[in-house]
Amino acid sequence: MRARRIIAASFANFAAVALQFACVLSMPVGAAEFLVNSAAQITTAMQAAQPGDTVVMTDGIWTNQRISFAGAGASGAPITLRPQTPGGVTLNGDSTLSISGDWLVADGLNFEGGALASGNIVEFRGSRGAATNSRLTNSAIVNYNPASIDTRYFWVSLYGASNRVDHNYFSGQSHSGVTVTVWRDTAAADNHQIDNNYFGDRPVGNGNGFETIRIGDSSQSLSDSFTVVENNVFERTNGEIETISNKSGSNIFRYNTFRDVAGTLTLRHGNNSLVEGNFFLGGGVSGSGGVRVIGEGQTIVNNYFNDLDGRSGGAISISAGVPNSALNAYYQVKNSVIAHNTIIDVNAAAITFDDGLGSSGRTLLAENVTIANNLIWSTQDPLFEGNQGAGWNWEGNIAYGQSLGPVAGNPGVTVANPMLALGSDGLYRPMASSPSIDAAAPGYSSLITTDMDGQPRVGLYDVGADEFSTATIVRKPLTKTDVGPSWLGGNVTPPGGGSRCGLTGCALQAERYASILDPDGDGAVWTVATVAEALGGAVLRAPDGDRVDLPTKLHDTIATYDLEFLTPGVYTAYYRGRGFGGSSDSFYAPTGFGVDPTQNKSLTANGLFDWTKDATTFTITASNIGVPLELRLAMREQMAELDALVLSLDSALTDAELDQLFAVVVGDYNGDGLVDAADYSVWRDSLGQSGVGIAADGDGNGVVDSSDYTVWSSAYASAVMSPSHGVSSPEPTAMALGALSITAVSLRRYRTLDSKTL
Template identity: 40%
Template sequence: MRPLILLAVSLVSSAAAREIPVSSATDLARAMPNLKPGDTVVLADGEWRNQDLVLQGKGTEARPVTFRAAHPGKAVLVGNSSLVVDGSFLVVDGLWLKESTTSGRAIFLRGDHCRLTSCAVTGGNARNFLDMTGTDHRIDHCYFADKTTEAPTIQVQVEESPNRHRFDHNHFGPRPPLGRNGGETMRIGYSGQSMRSSATLVEDNLFERCDGEIEIISSKSCDNIYRSNTFRDCAGMLTLRHGNGCRVEGNFFFGGGKKGSGGIRIIGENHVVVNNYIDNVAEGSFWITAGIPESPLVGYFQARHCTIAFNTVVASRGVCIQTDAGMGSSGRTLLPEDITIAYNLLNLPPGAVPARGRQGGGVVWTGNVSNIPATDFTTVEPRLIRSPDGMWRPSTGSPVGGVAKALPGITTDIDGQPRPERCDVGCDQASAAKTIHRPLSAADVGPAWMDRGAASRPTP
């Protein structure tokens, strides 16, 4: 009889879930007190003008409370509108905040275990398109673009305990130059929160023409992972600005030769920067930053105990690896120390500089390869060919094959293919194994319902 009893309970539970149609903030407020796990609130198609929506409730992992558009992308918040999401196990699906005139946050996400999926925020005056507190939220398949006002597009506030948020399969579209600080596309933490652990995961996102300022992503907290993201035609860099213990792995940078385009800035301690591909950037690939003695939280901490390994840089100008970035400015007098720079592959144009700068103690160079002669590099022509995904990869028989040694904690390449003990220099391991990661285009990310123009393509 037990299976029959369980089936009966399941049927009753399923029957209890309701769909509740609403067409205004007033309707929404009226429905809120009676919401139960598994309920779905359906927002009517059309313009929701000058509406401040507050979505509250308590679902469960198996039975979240869902707030969705009747048809994805057809419930459009316009005018002086905003959205607050506050609860546990809430899902917000298919809403569009378009040209909001609010001067505050377009979306404020609080609580825990909430999900924002298949939504869009475009244009308008909002200070932040998304501001987040709480823990264990997921932001996926959303689109954020055309922010022109000061302050980060996305702001994650880091509290005393790790928040463990996840951003995946989002499309961060154009953001024009702001002309000053405050033009970040994503900032995880504030300077005053930077020694707290956020443990936020940012993976499989597309950043396209994000030109607000030098820090496309500004990491201002500890223990974050930035993995398998694609950056196309962005005038800026992924910046580990404050905080320690972050991992930057398997990202694709296509600069398109754009002024201001770059790779990764490294500030602080115990960072791991591996398996990244950097193509045709104009302002350098790796800036390893000097620090201020006894730096305040708002200053520059010395880069120490970091690993930069198995990265590939092609067709990029300027200084590829700067070992004393910022030395002498803003009180920075401490050279980076205890840095491992290993098995990186550089294939650079004439006039580019593989590496430059003074070095502190404990900087170790191992097995790096460059087509341009430089100290601490083996000079060879790596014989790269363009692959269908737009990347330059070693051809069969390339001299970089099988000459590196595996390093602890680096078990795969940029494609997600395994690295053997004797492996290849650079981000790409020759392998017949299945490819798990690849450069992303607009067709791979963001809301399926939204026409975001021509899908982005690999930048020549």
């Protein structure tokens, strides 16, 4: 390993060098930190920076700084650019950032109140060419606007390949130009990821060119980008009709939430994209819409649409096409699937079939479209509108509230009251008496295995986006506090999962799964049970029933876990569980990721929890880093209990060391090892919930209430309070009424990490 180094990057004075030296003393062996206070010093530092090094920007106001972050990190050891404290550097004037090279991370920057004449605020290209395997994270761009609405520039421009824009806050863009753009100069795959960001408050523009996200343009629209847009919040992003403008192929848009947005997710150009599990919550806003469908092979499944104005004629708007279409015109819709969506209260048709027919040369009707297992309940007449082309397939749909229009009498649409109930989360779901339960036409399990809540689809699927279920809800409509930078109170943990991964592995509470599957469809599945001896106070318990003997039987139930590793290497698996006799002392463990488990693993038979080391190892390569991987555990014998599991680079962990990985930091409700303002956000959003294993249940009584606030505030005060901070812990009432007004980033309590800590 490289020895610790002190780097002189033309620092201004002795005090700066002394501060840098203090930083270096606390660094791990083999890494260096460069303390800088200008764009010029960043350029100098990057000439010496090596994989694993960090360039630290001094906190304060940086004006008119054109930053070139160009270098070559490595998988598992990127070069990082960050402020001394997240959000502690405010870039304004005409400040910009270019990210150029390989394995680079820009973290915790705040662009606010500046303006450009042209170009990009952040672009993934520069002196070392287009960026690859690089990242903009935990950052913000706010109100970076010129005087004229017509001055056109872009906030974030993605070039290169395999880059990520995540956990950022974008708000207040009022001029021409796209907020986040994927540029495609060739037909090569991009493999970018845009996730867990907040996009907010973009006023209506004066024409085209005011998109929030655009992937590609017409010139490369018939090639595939393979970009994923997931777990983002769009709120009042009203710039134009195309809030998201998809202009390339094979992209995925999933688990995003659109609130009060006067626009649509538009599949404008390109083919074979997927729109899955999104929440379109229009709030009755004029111009609010859902999905516009153009092109071939588009799939729209498991989405929830509510209270939309029906822009482009419907919650789902299928476009008419142009014969021999130019790249920038309208390709005919062909071979699309629209299935298992729920559409409620649209001020237009629920689905329109021929939007734009007769205008701009659009004379071709959509062909070979499947409309299956959708649930529609609305009072706008008619519920369907337009003309169908050849080869349409209708099956399993339920529609209610008004006439069916052009599909009246179609046997693929049943008119019946869907018997929906409004939940405390503001979503409509089927009641136990709903005719939608077990009524879906079969044949769509290759497209979906869960519902909009992330609950498993079991047995015969239900019609619509929701599966009637008592399983834990692991996905939900997202809010501003669920995404964005941690220093703004956002959540750095993606929804769904329950894993905690660090440099040397992942530790998981078994009861914090991503989903529960029921392969044999008998309704008997893993459940969560309170157990005092468990590390987290709860376990995953197998159902009562017969032993599952593979391969003669199907799996009875499977629990899935989503993991993102930080370091390549060979990982050893450890499982903590127990049985109560010879008929409850085993389960099935996997031999790899994304595969059903087939290994018979033994547990104790005496009712005592114990750790079991697995002989099977899991190899993580550089290409796996930062990529969600699914681990599956399955029932073998009845009533077996799984408490926790660990995948570690250390193959010789003792039971005590494994237990220590699950040591609780009192008041740490988001599981990041810190007690800070983000934990208050988790408590606030969970207030009133009851059940087993809720993260914000600090006193363990099964209910999130004011006592759990007291647990957090006491831990927070003891961790960070000192006379110099001058910060007092707010009263619960004040906190519930307004945003937390403390600089939490400078007041965190960090856990002590050693070689045995994940």
